[in-house]
Amino acid sequence: MSSTQQHRSGFACFVGRPNAGKSTLTNALVGTKVAITSDRPQTTRHTVRGIVHRPDAQLVLVDTPGLHKPRTLLGERLNDVVRATWAEVDVIGFCLPADQKIGPGDKFIAKEIAGIKRTPKVAIVTKTDLVDSKRLAEQLLDVAKIGAELGIEWAEIVPVSAKDGHQVDLLVDLLVPLLPEGPTLYPHGDLTDEPEQVMVAELIREAALEGVRDELPHSLAVVVEEMIPREGRPADRPLLDIHANVYIERQSQKAIVIGTRGARLKAVGTAARQQIEALLGTPVFLDLHVKVAKDWQRDPKQLRKLGF
Numbered sequence: 379m380s381s382t383q384q385h386r387s388g389f390a391c392f393v394g395r396p397n398a399g400k401s402t403l404t405n406a407l408v409g410t411k412v413a414i415t416s417d418r419p420q421t422t423r424h425t426v427r428g429i430v431h432r433p434d435a436q437l438v439l440v441d442t443p444g445l446h447k448p449r450t451l452l453g454e455r456l457n458d459v460v461r462a463t464w465a466e467v468d469v470i471g472f473c474l475p476a477d478q479k480i481g482p483g484d485k486f487i488a489k490e491i492a493g494i495k496r497t498p499k500v501a502i503v504t505k506t507d508l509v510d511s512k513r514l515a516e517q518l519l520d521v522a523k524i525g526a527e528l529g530i531e532w533a534e535i536v537p538v539s540a541k542d543g544h545q546v547d548l549l550v551d552l553l554v555p556l557l558p559e560g561p562t563l564y565p566h567g568d569l570t571d572e573p574e575q576v577m578v579a580e581l582i583r584e585a586a587l588e589g590v591r592d593e594l595p596h597s598l599a600v601v602v603e604e605m606i607p608r609e610g611r612p613a614d615r616p617l618l619d620i621h622a623n624v625y626i627e628r629q630s631q632k633a634i635v636i637g638t639r640g641a642r643l644k645a646v647g648t649a650a651r652q653q654i655e656a657l658l659g660t661p662v663f664l665d666l667h668v669k670v671a672k673d674w675q676r677d678p679k680q681l682r683k684l685g686f
């Protein structure tokens with residue numbers, strides 16, 4: 379049998395309530411930082427794909443924002459993105475953190491995926507490093523139970539820890555047989571097809587969210603206006619100029635983002651720059667500006683401008 383006959387390829391997406399560990403798991407599977415993680419809920423704004431390359435398969439991971447009760451236009455659009463993604467993929471991985479009892483948020487999502495009949499579903503119990511074996515066993519039973527209640531036939535129930543890598547490879551082994559046979563979809567070595575500017579914007583957003591008050595995450599958007607190599611630099615010492623705007627909703631939030639005498643914005647810039655340099659492999663000069671886009675979450679025109 380030729381190897382092309384057996385090669386499998388396809389798309390998987392991880393769903394789950396905010397903070398379930400979807401982005402961290404994506405990163406652990408891909409082995410590099412492609413999705414943005416944060417201990418703040420709802421930070422994954424863009425559908426980021428990570429690509430797992432294996433000799434026998436190519437698994438493309440689509441990372442979606444968490445489905446949630448929409449309160450704004452942005453919330454509704456995010457939910458639409460999630461549902462559209464679910465309908466397209468070859469396998470859905472439902473992430474449930476081991477350290478939290480299955481709650482209304484999980485059930486809400488479980489009911490939604492129960493309605494997508496043809497796509498195989500794998501229950502992934504995440505963050506197993508946070509619990510003992512007794513608690514883990516309880517959670518696995520509860521996951522089986524909720525499947526039975528809602529008529530979801532789990533293709534697998536897999537406990538993993540993205541933090542210490544426990545069973546992460548096993549998860550890929552279990553996902554691959556659920557993909558259709560097919561050729562490689564992306565060139566070898568590609569880890570993501572997100573445009574660089576979007577990833578850079580996400581890294582800035584992640585840095586800007588670090589340690590700010592709870593109400594701010596939804597109010598922050600980042601747009602990279604320009605990424606251009608600095609002219610006149612020697613070939614062995616290139617510098618990439620990046621100009622980006624950090625948008626907030628209200629003037630009063632400006633002080634939070636900028637900090638006393640600009641200290642916070644400076645720290646954000648430094649942290650983001652280091653991440654961007656690691657991502658792009660080139661020295662970067664990062665120019666950040668904070669701008670107010672009044673109530674952008676409720677304004678369709680502004681949403682479009684900010685990339686939603």
Ligand SMILES: Nc1nc2c(ncn2[C@@H]2O[C@H](COP(=O)(O)OP(=O)(O)OP(=O)(O)O)[C@@H](O)[C@H]2O)c(=O)[nH]1
Nearest residue numbers: 397398399400401402416417419420422505540541
């Ligand atoms: N101890 C432990 N913590 C984890 C693990 N996976 C994720 N976390 C933490 O859980 C928090 C949320 O993880 P994310 O990967 O950002 O969760 P998410 O589901 O992508 O969240 P949203 O983007 O809000 O939908 C972060 O603080 C992670 O560091 C794990 O395996 N073990």
